[in-house]
Amino acid sequence: MIYVENEYARLQKVVLAASEFGYARKIRGDDLRFLLASSMEDIETHKGKDYRDAHPDKQRRWEQERTELQQVLEKYGVEVVRPRRLTDAEKAAAGDDGYANFFVRDPFFTIGNCVIEGSMRFLHRRREVLPVRTIMREGVYPEDCFYVATPAPEVALPDDPTLGAGPFLEGGDVIVMNDTVLVGNSGLASNATGAEWLRKFMGKFGYRVEMVRLHPDILHLDCALGLIRKGLMVICEDAFPDGVPAIFKDWEKISVTMNDATILATNGLPVSSEVYITDPAFSRIGRQLTARGVQVEYIDFSISRSFGGSFRCSTQPLLRKD
Incomplete structure (x- = not known):
């Protein structure tokens, strides 16, 4: 079965x-x-290298995480x-663009029984969905679900800082709340065209898609908020120029x-509501959750976080349902 009900089921x-x-050999700072x-200094120092060769010890720690x-x-x-x-x-x-196979949250996402390949903005991530295709063939094709892809992004002019019109749509920006779907837009990842495509597609299944404007230094919506269970969340309110979403x-x-959001404080992962x-x-957040009856599991994820993602970014559910 393929189905994602919400973020904490x-x-x-x-x-x-x-x-x-x-x-990458060419850096868009x-x-x-x-x-x-x-992290920026490290990227500048090791242009064109594989992380495994540049940092063999950190690579082992990263895999261990x-x-x-x-x-x-x-x-x-x-x-x-x-x-x-x-x-x-x-x-x-x-x-020269570099490559990535490190945060599976973004190149595809699941809403209800719809598995959707995203459309990545950063050039080094444009092919990141390819290593997932085997999972699609073996674990998604046989199931009673929909499997579609966001339209490929347009080719931008070499000097276009926006990287073109897109559409861009990345799973880190997609928050599923039952029949409501939020899509973040900071200018770094998903854009309005991507959100509009998702609205057109998911609207046929009874979903309401709402775009949420983010601070321009925030990569994805899940870097600004994290849902723990119904009625409880971790959030950086300063990341929302229009205020916290009404929902x-x-x-x-x-x-x-x-500062906490920058180091991925909101990007934990609910296994369930408990x-x-x-x-x-x-641990400050963990103590507050423990006081509210949530069991907290701790894992040192410092290497993963140095790339700009954490637990939610490292995972993509295929079945999340109570």
């Missing part, structure tokens, strides 16, 4: 990201403004599937700062 089957990254200065996440998920009965690695041909096809007006909010995974760096 019981997680039963999930795709867990691989750990591959190839540094302003697009990476959501990263820490140390994902292994530990898999172990925790399996402890709670979650079926975990993993994408294959990029082929040499896929890496070569990336050219959450009566929710209890655990607030974090923009269990939540986060990094020990955010």
